[in-house]
Amino acid sequence: MDRRHGECSRRQLLKAGLGTGLALGMPPVFARAATALAAEATANDRILVVLELSGGNDGLNTLVPYADDAYYRHRPTIGLRPPRVRKIDDRFGFSPGMAGFERLYKDGHLAVVHGCGYDNPSFSHFSSMAYWHTAAPNHGEEYGWVGRLADGLRPGGAPNFVVNIDTTQSLAVRSRDHTPVVFDDPERFSRKGFFQELPLFQHVTEAAEDPNPSRKYLLDVARSARDASALVREAWARYRSPVDYGIVPVDLPKVAALIAAGFPTRLYYAAYRHNVFDTHVHQGDLHGRLLTYVSDAVSGFLRDIERLGRADQVVMMIFSEFGRRVPENTSLGTDHGTANLVFVAGRPVRGGHYGRPPSLTQLVAGDNLVHTTDFRRVYASVIERWLGYTRTEALLRGRFEPLAMFG
Amino acid sequence: MANSVGSGPAQWIDDLSPIGPADWSEDRAAHLLERAGFGGTPEEVERLARMTPAAAVASLVAYQSIDNRHLRPFEHSGVHDRGLEPFPASRPAATDLAKATGQALGVRVKPDGNRRLQAVTNRFFYWLRASRLETNRVAYWWAERMLTTRRPLEEKMALFWHGHFATSEEKVRDYRKMLRQLELFQKHATGSFRDLLIGVARDPAMLAFLDAGVNVKGAPNENFAREIMELFTMGVGQYTEADIREAARAFTGWNFADLAFVVNREQHDDGEKTVLGRPGRFDGVGVIDIILAQPVTAEFVARKIYRFLVREELSPALGTRLGAVLRDHRYAVAPLLRTVFLSRDFYSPASYATRIKSPVELAVSTYKKLGLTEIPGVPDFNEATSALGQQLFRPPTVAGWAQGRSWITPGLLIERGNFARSVLFPDIAFIPPDRYPPDETIRLVSERIAQGLDVTSATRPGPGKAGEGEMAMSNVLADRDEDFNTRYASYRGWQMAIEKVKPIPRRTAPIDLSAMVRANRLRTTTDVVDYFARRFLRLPLEADARARLAGFLDTELGTSQVSEAETYMEDSLRMLLHLVMSAPEYQLG
Numbered sequence: 001m002d003r004r005h006g007e008c009s010r011r012q013l014l015k016a017g018l019g020t021g022l023a024l025g026m027p028p029v030f031a032r033a034a035t036a037l038a039a040e041a042t043a044n045d046r047i048l049v050v051l052e053l054s055g056g057n058d059g060l061n062t063l064v065p066y067a068d069d070a071y072y073r074h075r076p077t078i079g080l081r082p083p084r085v086r087k088i089d090d091r092f093g094f095s096p097g098m099a100g101f102e103r104l105y106k107d108g109h110l111a112v113v114h115g116c117g118y119d120n121p122s123f124s125h126f127s128s129m130a131y132w133h134t135a136a137p138n139h140g141e142e143y144g145w146v147g148r149l150a151d152g153l154r155p156g157g158a159p160n161f162v163v164n165i166d167t168t169q170s171l172a173v174r175s176r177d178h179t180p181v182v183f184d185d186p187e188r189f190s191r192k193g194f195f196q197e198l199p200l201f202q203h204v205t206e207a208a209e210d211p212n213p214s215r216k217y218l219l220d221v222a223r224s225a226r227d228a229s230a231l232v233r234e235a236w237a238r239y240r241s242p243v244d245y246g247i248v249p250v251d252l253p254k255v256a257a258l259i260a261a262g263f264p265t266r267l268y269y270a271a272y273r274h275n276v277f278d279t280h281v282h283q284g285d286l287h288g289r290l291l292t293y294v295s296d297a298v299s300g301f302l303r304d305i306e307r308l309g310r311a312d313q314v315v316m317m318i319f320s321e322f323g324r325r326v327p328e329n330t331s332l333g334t335d336h337g338t339a340n341l342v343f344v345a346g347r348p349v350r351g352g353h354y355g356r357p358p359s360l361t362q363l364v365a366g367d368n369l370v371h372t373t374d375f376r377r378v379y380a381s382v383i384e385r386w387l388g389y390t391r392t393e394a395l396l397r398g399r400f401e402p403l404a405m406f407g
Numbered sequence: 408m409a410n411s412v413g414s415g416p417a418q419w420i421d422d423l424s425p426i427g428p429a430d431w432s433e434d435r436a437a438h439l440l441e442r443a444g445f446g447g448t449p450e451e452v453e454r455l456a457r458m459t460p461a462a463a464v465a466s467l468v469a470y471q472s473i474d475n476r477h478l479r480p481f482e483h484s485g486v487h488d489r490g491l492e493p494f495p496a497s498r499p500a501a502t503d504l505a506k507a508t509g510q511a512l513g514v515r516v517k518p519d520g521n522r523r524l525q526a527v528t529n530r531f532f533y534w535l536r537a538s539r540l541e542t543n544r545v546a547y548w549w550a551e552r553m554l555t556t557r558r559p560l561e562e563k564m565a566l567f568w569h570g571h572f573a574t575s576e577e578k579v580r581d582y583r584k585m586l587r588q589l590e591l592f593q594k595h596a597t598g599s600f601r602d603l604l605i606g607v608a609r610d611p612a613m614l615a616f617l618d619a620g621v622n623v624k625g626a627p628n629e630n631f632a633r634e635i636m637e638l639f640t641m642g643v644g645q646y647t648e649a650d651i652r653e654a655a656r657a658f659t660g661w662n663f664a665d666l667a668f669v670v671n672r673e674q675h676d677d678g679e680k681t682v683l684g685r686p687g688r689f690d691g692v693g694v695i696d697i698i699l700a701q702p703v704t705a706e707f708v709a710r711k712i713y714r715f716l717v718r719e720e721l722s723p724a725l726g727t728r729l730g731a732v733l734r735d736h737r738y739a740v741a742p743l744l745r746t747v748f749l750s751r752d753f754y755s756p757a758s759y760a761t762r763i764k765s766p767v768e769l770a771v772s773t774y775k776k777l778g779l780t781e782i783p784g785v786p787d788f789n790e791a792t793s794a795l796g797q798q799l800f801r802p803p804t805v806a807g808w809a810q811g812r813s814w815i816t817p818g819l820l821i822e823r824g825n826f827a828r829s830v831l832f833p834d835i836a837f838i839p840p841d842r843y844p845p846d847e848t849i850r851l852v853s854e855r856i857a858q859g860l861d862v863t864s865a866t867r868p869g870p871g872k873a874g875e876g877e878m879a880m881s882n883v884l885a886d887r888d889e890d891f892n893t894r895y896a897s898y899r900g901w902q903m904a905i906e907k908v909k910p911i912p913r914r915t916a917p918i919d920l921s922a923m924v925r926a927n928r929l930r931t932t933t934d935v936v937d938y939f940a941r942r943f944l945r946l947p948l949e950a951d952a953r954a955r956l957a958g959f960l961d962t963e964l965g966t967s968q969v970s971e972a973e974t975y976m977e978d979s980l981r982m983l984l985h986l987v988m989s990a991p992e993y994q995l996g
Binding site for chain 2: 054122123124125126127164166167168169179181182183184185188189190191192193194196197200201203204205211212213214215217218219221222224225228229273274275280281282285286329330331335336365366
């Protein structure tokens, strides 16, 4: 295979893995996973990429309702004035740095879902994020919604079906049947060792019934690590892209690299980490910058996917655990709030506004928005209308009407 | 059953009654040392095993009389000066202040000419870098204490409180405050939780971290009040939003001035509040006492300590009993620790060798078990633990580090093996991160400046990857203010910081496994495998793994007799140890 060539279609990879991989001296694990990949090649190959904005993104200063006087009354100092926003219609405009989102919207590839939230909202990052991760507000739930979706799409589990790019595994991808591939830096996702040691590393004890649950967990992860690391590293080493993802690419080039390499992954999960959107104090400059990074990264990623010829296959969903309170606080920032925007982007998406924008004058619970769209309707939309999984009601523990944002 | 060695019977699960001298063993002493400290050498384990369990636990918990004067205080580099105070909240805040008043950070604005605010901006970045680098030295200092202290539980609990009252230097931006906070955790490590909680509420690092400065009468900021109830004391669902708003009023005016706690009387709301059903004109301490009077608080704190020291899963009934122990001793932590460490539950199969070590524990216990008395400079301690998901003084969020299984992902499990390798076979291309900025663009700027380029050209983003119009907004906007250039300031800030901050000594670990093998009179390769397993693992090796490792060493040495290979066995022994430390079981303590 030509190493300078960024693109490597699934078919090419199959050929390499099955036909010439061993001859080229590829590690046996590569060939083994490629076999699994071949079996799947005929199945549905649509991909969902979830991007989490941690810390509670201020939706009102992301897509500004610049025609609404109430917005400026609530935010006399941090409100973004009409001349500064990137207007997409006569009501809304994006934060100044979000040229990428503006273009996506105008190209018809960005769905904006307004007022997403749930009843009895939690103002705790951790609780609210857990509710979004599990799609189970105000309930305990062992597995994440992405993990349950993986269990539904591929019962029994399959290698490399779920990829979570982070240092720690997100609750969202926790699954009964799958061991998600979790890594941060692809270049470090490899075991270092002497040649003589390698055969011993390949050996991982099979421990179906280990009385020590921690040991069993470690052995499961060790197997997943052995099976995925060479593939991920290989994909990353081959990946070259001319696309500019901006200053903070939020791990999306890694997703693109795996897609380019024909990974069998259907569900990707990445995050803008460390609660960065928790803008209590002096938010203006910082928040604008964060949004610029997100906008650059997302639009860069979708251009890259376009370049790879896979734009019809990939949809992205972008969310945060809550929005901010409507009035600004006295420290030129905003406090934890409720309902928020969710974005769904990609060529298969029918762009536009979905859901009703919450009123800025009828506020509840300490100056907060009343949610107008249960966030699980967005989940239902991508699960049912994009990934084609129909037992959504069981998966989401209730009936949530999908939005008509595809096709 | 492999894992039952060392652990007691299953009936011991949830049983808080103490074990007796007949229940004591070397394995259990080693288990105790893992949890109440950072593991031990065979000699340290043996010493503990010779005592009764009660005496062994007491020797760890009642540590106040143990002489620890061999530990040196932190040696400051001298990077701070008074002109830096009060340090502005952000770069824009610093330059805005300079524009408005003609000076900031002790630097006056240039009266005329180009980039009039450059020196202010440089100094802003200087302190960010200097504080970060100095914080990394404080982390080294602390790690060395963990390794060499005679009171391991003190450092272990300080580590717990650091995760519980998670505060990050990334936001605090002052290593001195971080150091003071650590000293608070060490001082109250096993003492009164009330004293500690009040200390934290008045701690400048915490006050800075949770935006206390903006919590003022008439406009309370709820950040601190929320975290104190949700994360520090009661847990979510035990209070209402109204309780948070009222509690926030009680903490109004609590602030810091440099390193001191201050109450700004005119910003403090002295009016009547109602917190958790109790009305009164409370201040912060009043609210803390109301919180401590809630039964749920003792239970929440006791559970969290138990989950840190023993295991992730515990029954509600056990949680209630642990809470009662803490409450009955008026929030003194030591009696709770004594009860836990002596309990049958602590030595039950659910607890024994089931806990996944945190990265800091993994690193320190690795050094400890190797018999080292210094934290090696290569690999860099902070880089190594950070790659594994934990960097001291930089918890990821206010909730601290997720424990247990969260430490392990496929990527991180591999990284843990790589860490062991970097200790046993140090990287000869190692670049000390406290001397060379990790950011490539800084090095690029440095080269271009040296070539005589003007600041604008020198700081332009690297050779453009994308064509016109395709360049990301963030790259377009990066350098627009004519008053100063932030990329140059970042470069210059690094340069000034590196000049002032003392270097971390970069010695590699003095490891001599051959001497270890000789000293223990190990005769065959199987003896060596068994010895390494006993010294480094809490679970015995399975028969096939043991045979594989012995076979590996046979092949490497060309013999199964140690005496024949004595002069050349070091590299092979290190490989063997690397394999042992790469085993999933090595993560368990």
